[in-house]
Amino acid sequence: MSAFEPKKVPPVEIDSFWLPKQASTLAKDIDAGWDAAMLVSIIFFVLVVGLAAYFLVRYKRRSASDVTSEVDHSTKLELTWSVIPLGIVIALFFIGLKGYVNAAVAPAEAYEINVTAAQWSWSFSYPNGTISDELHVPKGRPVRLIMSSTDVVHSFYIPEFRVKSDIIPGQYTTVWFEATEAKETTLFCTEYCGKAHSNMLAKVVIDEEEKFNEWVESGGGTKEVSPAELGKSLHESRCAPCHTIDGTRTIGPSFKGLFGREEALADGSKVMVDENYLRESILEPTKKVVQGYPAAMPTFSGMLTDKQIDALIAFIKTLK
């Protein structure tokens, strides 16, 4: 798998002329604000450009003796074009405020999920310890996301839910939504965060409450697969932007033939690649940096469960 193979994610459904489907309870208010601003802009565009074109013809100077009368101001006209737009922007403010306040404050009983963003993957952590690279949420229940970043500024965006927020290292930002339909959609990173930013996508799965609970309780639906298989899919979603499995060097070393070899480190020492070295490299990547590579790996501490780390190690061992 090369570094730039696009991630396979569900399409964003479009159901009006230009806006994505409204798949959350917030979408209506947000779109109402957008539509109102758009409508006002169109009306004024036509009015201003239309009048300008009309005046061009109407007041064209037709002969040398065609002299413009002295122009004075008109209080009536100036009041009209001040008061009407003032009324309109005040109305737009309240339309926008309603959507904003609704989107800013989560209902108290919201279900909470922790989100960690890193170059270039997403991690979703559930109250029972389940950690997944897909965002699963229940339908018809408010969900609050508590988000942080392990490295640079990322941005969380689900177009069909109309939620977007920056994710900043060293602090928490939150969004909330209530999904209205059982379906699949996609979440994007919308803050340029490096080479594989455009591939920093995740699948969003909205399920009926019961199915969602089953998924969370089963540890993210990964019960039946073997550790190496689980490790393979984790590699694809979390590590592939920087580590190939075919020997090609990209941002980090390839995993091919890694296990059991002697690795030269940046500080001149050598280390045997065993399970402990792999685990340490995943959780504390800056402790032992491989010679000839930048210390550019984000930590996956808190983004992977022990089971997932074991699975990644099992997978790397298969890459002879």
Ligand code: HEC
């Ligand atoms: C943003 C890029 C990036 C991502 C994503 C990334 N790594 Fe790395 N990784 C690196 C770089 C760069 C190095 C070499 C420098 C170092 O040792 O820190 C490295 C080194 C390693 C090493 C040591 C390799 C060796 O040759 O000794 C291991 C093991 C490793 N990464 C595992 C992982 C795993 C597992 C994942 C996914 C869960 C992952 N990395 C995700 C960039 C990344």
Ligand SMILES: [Cu+2]
């Ligand atoms: Cu990002």
